[in-house]
Amino acid sequence: MNSKLVSYDTRITGYVSKKQIKKLKGVKAKELVLWPPVSEIVADDPPTGKIHFKSLAGITKTFPVEAFAAGQ
Incomplete structure (x- = not known):
């Protein structure tokens, strides 16, 4: 299990395409x-x-897909 603090603004925007979100x-x-x-x-x-x-x-972090599975 990965533990990371994340902050979300009241508005989130980006361009969603297959397997990616850009200009998030x-x-x-x-x-x-x-x-x-x-x-x-x-x-x-x-x-x-x-x-x-x-x-x-310039920071890139990689995580396993399983870390984002429902119930994790």
């Missing part, structure tokens, strides 16, 4: 003492079981 705005994830905005979320294609979260600050 309104979501931030705490990384050490910073809160860089998450700008893109991508699931691998072909599927590898990984989801990548990218920030404008």
